[in-house]
Amino acid sequence: MSTIALTDTHYGSAGRDWSGPALKRIVTGYGFWIFILSDMIMFSAFFATYAVLLGQTAGGPSGRELFDLKNVAIETGFLLASSFTCGLASIAADTRSTIWFQSAMAVTCALGLGFLAIEGNEFASLVARGAGPTRSAFLSAFFTLVGCHGLHVSAGTLWLLTMMAQVFTKGFRPDIQRRILCFALFWHALDIIWIAVFTVVYLLGSAQ
Amino acid sequence: MTNGHEQAFNGTDLAPGDEHVGGGSIALRVVGYLTGLGLAILLTATSFFVAGTDLVWEPSIPVALVVLAIAQMGVHLVFFLHITTGPDNTNNVLALAFGVLIVMLVMVGSLWIMANLNHNMMPMDQMMQMQR
Numbered sequence: 254m255s256t257i258a259l260t261d262t263h264y265g266s267a268g269r270d271w272s273g274p275a276l277k278r279i280v281t282g283y284g285f286w287i288f289i290l291s292d293m294i295m296f297s298a299f300f301a302t303y304a305v306l307l308g309q310t311a312g313g314p315s316g317r318e319l320f321d322l323k324n325v326a327i328e329t330g331f332l333l334a335s336s337f338t339c340g341l342a343s344i345a346a347d348t349r350s351t352i353w354f355q356s357a358m359a360v361t362c363a364l365g366l367g368f369l370a371i372e373g374n375e376f377a378s379l380v381a382r383g384a385g386p387t388r389s390a391f392l393s394a395f396f397t398l399v400g401c402h403g404l405h406v407s408a409g410t411l412w413l414l415t416m417m418a419q420v421f422t423k424g425f426r427p428d429i430q431r432r433i434l435c436f437a438l439f440w441h442a443l444d445i446i447w448i449a450v451f452t453v454v455y456l457l458g459s460a461q
Numbered sequence: 462m463t464n465g466h467e468q469a470f471n472g473t474d475l476a477p478g479d480e481h482v483g484g485g486s487i488a489l490r491v492v493g494y495l496t497g498l499g500l501a502i503l504l505t506a507t508s509f510f511v512a513g514t515d516l517v518w519e520p521s522i523p524v525a526l527v528v529l530a531i532a533q534m535g536v537h538l539v540f541f542l543h544i545t546t547g548p549d550n551t552n553n554v555l556a557l558a559f560g561v562l563i564v565m566l567v568m569v570g571s572l573w574i575m576a577n578l579n580h581n582m583m584p585m586d587q588m589m590q591m592q593r
Contacts (some may be wrong), residue, residue: 282476290560301571
């Protein structure tokens with residue numbers, strides 16, 4: 254009963270006949286999936302703004318002068334690795350292995366915090382060099398887009414810690430499992446948005 | 462009687478993020494995530510390489526970067542979010558398709574309209590003269 258190992262009949266023709274209200278895990282997961290997609294639509298507006306304002310530097314520094322791609326590569330590595338460990342945490346939650354779940358989540362949290370530290374450092378050094386969000390339309394768009402992603406990662410880290418605490422106190426109850434499912438969706442979605450950020454903002458922005 | 466979590470896998474649909482595990486072992490699932498991680502690292506490394514090299518024909522770089530990014534998003538969707546083309550995933554894929562449609566409309570539409578407006582705008586000095 255502790256694993257989700259299933260026989261194939263569940264997915265065979267017998268499974269197709271299953272009807273009635275959808276199960277709570279599916280309804281919850283699907284609803285959260287819709288939220289994530291709407292979040293991506295919000296990000297698309299920020300991306301469009303950034304792409305339109307990319308050249309509007311108002312005589313200030315451009316992306317080529319500001320961006321340090323080595324830092325961005327490290328950030329990308331952190332987020333990618335955290336996505337992987339988050340996947341391991343999902344497997345551990347399905348198999349109800351508390352120790353694996355907590356350690357995988359702890360590593361995910363450390364990687365997320367590392368990402369945030371590098372990003373915070375980058376923002377601080379930009380502001381210190383006089384390239385803050387008020388310098389030009391390009392930098393306003395940059396700080397809005399990348400900052401919004403950073404805010405999402407911060408919120409995700411808080412949620413991650415909440416899930417660790419809830420599993421610690423309540424165990425792998427079905428409602429906790431649903432929250433873990435939603436959290437995993439959220440965290441993987443953040444990584445997908447980061448792909449767009451490092452491609453559009455940093456790599457394409459440096460070419461400008 | 463199974464508990465709520467296991468019941469969730471008995472229907473014809475899968476929740477987004479859930480994996481279709483037909484008797485699959487833990488090792489198999491870990492291998493799935495490892496495959497995704499490997500592919501993602503490969504694509505990311507290629508992106509950074511293409512952006513910083515002189516070996517690639519320069520006008521092709523933006524297109525190459527966009528293609529690599531879309532490919533990596535696909536890898537993440539399949540290996541991390543388990544959004545597949547299976548019949549148990551139809552609802553998730555349809556929602557995703559609608560999301561992608563709106564994202565494309567917002568991004569391409571904005572860039573197109575703004576480029577067009579920019580192109581048709583009178584140069585600033587002429588505008589100043591007209592207002593005199």
